[in-house]
Amino acid sequence: RKSSEELDMDKVTAAMVLTSLSTSPLVRSPPIRPNESLNGSWKEGGFVPSSTSSSGYWSWSAPSDQSNPSTPSPPLSADSFKPFRMSSQPDDSIDEVETSSLLFDEPIPRKRKNSMKVMFKCLWKNCGKVLSTAAGIQKHIRTIHLGRVGESDYSDGEEDFYYTEIRLNTDSAVDGLSSISPVSSSLGSPPPFPTQDANRPETSCAKTEPKLMTPLSRSAPTNLYLVHTDHAYQATPPVNIPGSTKFTPNGRSFSISWQSPSVTFTGTPVSPTHNRPAGTGEPKQQTHTVLSSPPRASFGLRKSRGEGKKCRKVYGMENRDMWCTACRWKKACQRFID
DNA sequence: TGTGCCGGGAC
DNA sequence: GTCCCGGCACA
Numbered sequence: 001r002k003s004s005e006e007l008d009m010d011k012v013t014a015a016m017v018l019t020s021l022s023t024s025p026l027v028r029s030p031p032i033r034p035n036e037s038l039n040g041s042w043k044e045g046g047f048v049p050s051s052t053s054s055s056g057y058w059s060w061s062a063p064s065d066q067s068n069p070s071t072p073s074p075p076l077s078a079d080s081f082k083p084f085r086m087s088s089q090p091d092d093s094i095d096e097v098e099t100s101s102l103l104f105d106e107p108i109p110r111k112r113k114n115s116m117k118v119m120f121k122c123l124w125k126n127c128g129k130v131l132s133t134a135a136g137i138q139k140h141i142r143t144i145h146l147g148r149v150g151e152s153d154y155s156d157g158e159e160d161f162y163y164t165e166i167r168l169n170t171d172s173a174v175d176g177l178s179s180i181s182p183v184s185s186s187l188g189s190p191p192p193f194p195t196q197d198a199n200r201p202e203t204s205c206a207k208t209e210p211k212l213m214t215p216l217s218r219s220a221p222t223n224l225y226l227v228h229t230d231h232a233y234q235a236t237p238p239v240n241i242p243g244s245t246k247f248t249p250n251g252r253s254f255s256i257s258w259q260s261p262s263v264t265f266t267g268t269p270v271s272p273t274h275n276r277p278a279g280t281g282e283p284k285q286q287t288h289t290v291l292s293s294p295p296r297a298s299f300g301l302r303k304s305r306g307e308g309k310k311c312r313k314v315y316g317m318e319n320r321d322m323w324c325t326a327c328r329w330k331k332a333c334q335r336f337i338d
Numbered sequence: 339t340g341t342g343c344c345g346g347g348a349c
Numbered sequence: 350g351t352c353c354c355g356g357c358a359c360a
Binding site: 085099312313326327329330331333 | 340341342343344
């Protein structure tokens, strides 16, 4: 059993990482509808980042405390999310709006024009179902995990917490979505072979979704693979902090683990409550992994020039009409192939 | 400097 | 899709 100091250190460490991540230029944010950022679903959810805690930690509190008493209070106490606050934060200059903007209002990264296939992956413990449409995954979560069989068409947005978007590059991705898994790797280097298990025994992801963590490093295409979610805690940490930590908001265990220099975040409600009051507004579970690849081996290399005579040399410029089409078009000669 | 041809534009 | 050409790398 850890001492309270150790637990505090875990929290502080987690807070440092999260703060660093949230301010990283690589932070991504979920697409949100304009009117829902603070007053819509998040308000209903009772979660607005707040810096009012005098403890100096990040905290979450209901936005309605001052402005809208009719809004249900969140089930999570402010202390539940203490790890989100950097104890060393010099001041509270990052106010609610700025913080939420930082976390949630950033523009969606521009998608690549093509070859990015978007899938949606259920993050429910021991599920990992992957569907091709958001509606499908939402329905799956509603019916299977939230037990809303009779209201399968109704969505209050809660399902959003339990799935993540996966974009994969179909240029190089091979068949088999079952091999998709959010695994981090160092930028510019191939994904390390199973790195997540041996050194990080505490990650809930490894504990609860082991199948999600292993296949990619073995079967993923080597040159480019990208898994991305549009959820909140996504960034590349500026520092290397090996390890993982856990926190337990309102009795629900979350864990955060990271691998440097990229990071994997995992928030997994260990005991999802089916009748959780609408809008408890817990932070979205998320995993975020960006695997980037070294430049293609062929990058910068040019096919060596053919040594044989080509149409140009054979027929000469004056007989250009005798050249093969490719030579006429200044393409690789098709008549005198090396 | 001549040649092969990639990359990209025009149609 | 065809056709053309700027420009680069290489011999």
